[in-house]
Amino acid sequence: MEIWNYLLLGFGQALQPVNVLFAFLGGLMGVIVGALPGLGSVAGVALLLPLTFKMNPATAIIMLAALYYGNMFGGSISAILINIPGDSPGVMTALDGNQLAKQGRAGQALFMAFSASFCGGLIGIIILTLMGPLLAFFGLKFGPPEFASLIVLALTSIGWLLGDNPVKGVIAGAVGLLLATIGVDMIQGQPRFTFGLVNLSAGVPFIPFVIGLFGLSQVLLMQAHSEEFAGKENPYQKLSLSSSFPTPADWARSAWTIVRSAFLGFYIGLLPGSGATTAAFLSYIAEKRLNRNPERLGKGAIEGVAASEAANNAASIGAFAPLLSLGIPGSGTTAILLGGLMMWGLTPGPLLFKEEPQFVWGLIASMYVGNLLVAITCILAIPFLVYVLKVPRSVLAPIIVVICLLGAYSVNNSVFDLWVMIFAGLLGYFMNRFSFPIPALVLSLVLGPRLQTSIRQSFMMSHGSALIFLNRPISLSLLLIAFILTLLPALSAWQKKRRSAPAAEATR
Amino acid sequence: MSGDRLAAVVSFVVGLYWFLQGLAYGYWIDMGPGPGFIPVLFGSLTVILSISLFLQTLRHKGATMSAGEVRTILLVSAAVGVTIFLMHILGAFTSLGLFLVAWLCLLEHYPLLAALKIAVPTILVAYLVFIVWLQVPFPKGFFGF
Known part of the structure; x- marks a missing residue:
């Protein structure tokens, strides 16, 4: 009962015209920043934070929070339309979303992405409202052993992203892990595999690398195989909202996926240091495991878009639970928000809910309003967004290169990152060309x-x-699940063999 | 050489290098994994898998890249590389504008005026978003932008 009273108090704050306006503006800016490759929510919130110094703290956090979850909506736009994830959580959306765009279903893919983002966000907000402070404490039960086991569990899933040749898939995954060792060792402080380059001290710049891997490699494919792309430039001609509405079959396939991914994403968002990217990856993997036709994923399955988008939005909401109730940021963006809260004279922690109920519940209530406003805006914009697909390949290809260069530079303001982007583009081209699964490397x-x-x-x-x-x-349970899931494909193959043996006998 | 065989050779070399460097960094120190733990573990895995892939290519050679394909890839990459190089001299947005015009005129055979009609608005929008709004400090050249 107390929660409802607090929520009503929050709505009183959130529905003030100035707060509704700033929730909308923050959300809109988040969508734009999210759609621009390279500029993620961290950059967006960091750029806007100085502008909020003199604002009312409640209005400021409402705007910045809207920018954060609006960013999750926006990341899917460029991922679906031009196969360049706007932000790292959009990587998994690109896999199926861009395939759908190529099949002439960009409108449906965007509609599903925005709807899943909205539903994922909404489920996340409801959980945050009901159980936020409690769940934050559960998130703290995750120490290094639990994290290690969770990641081992996730990595065993590479088996499901392998493609036709398992050896190539595992090589891609292993090379990804080797690349992840580049940079200064976090425990001993020793530089590893940096080849004397200071720019590699912090590791391979992830966003420029992903921009090259997905975006530039796409342009290289377009140019090197221009005859295959000829005539496939405008797969989408009807640009109306009604024709963008997913089919009942799409909804049926995606409904349960959205709910499941939202819960999973929210929980991953709670874990300190994980965030929306990990949530999107793990939800996509869960979808691959649980889908009745897992081979469809990666080839234009709309539920793949739904899984990734519902999870990354729910995770962005989940990250607020430890931030508000314990003062522990769950992601890079919430770390900047923590700085903002302290700058405004607020101390996040268990006492914040008691001492500043109007602030905390105003923020939570504003998420309901902001999430709805952003979803409606994005859905109404679909007919205009899809115009990108009307641009002929001859013009789109160099513009994609320009976007890749601008996006890759903007992450760290470093020219070095542009060379990384070119290297990743060539690597991505090679992997695409010879059927090495890129998702395994990125994971x-x-x-x-x-x-x-x-x-x-x-x-x-x-x-x-x-x-x-x-x-x-918790660690033991996760390892046991990993062990069982590793054995499952072998077991099912053995079972299939056993079943087919008597059948073969009978036909003989 | 087929793409698969090239991948097998490159990943063998990379895996071996990571393995040996990992040993040099320290596989196990002070009762726990050292900085070389993961490189040794996954470097050796990469080496084993690359040998397996190489053996596969002895049975099925796999696809290769044509000379024309390699030329196109190198040409596009070189064009992007030259643009990055020119950013410090001409400024980011001038270089990107020139890149767009050059691509449209030379690769896609657009007339200069048509190429300018596409390049100028594109660069202008990019300038407004990245410089005016987001204030990203892109390299400036002679012209100050």
């Missing part, structure tokens, strides 16, 4: 750094004993 690259740190921290905690991974119930 390992995302999870690799966290895996290394977690494993090594765990061993330090246990003074070198590997039993720490088995002595803790």
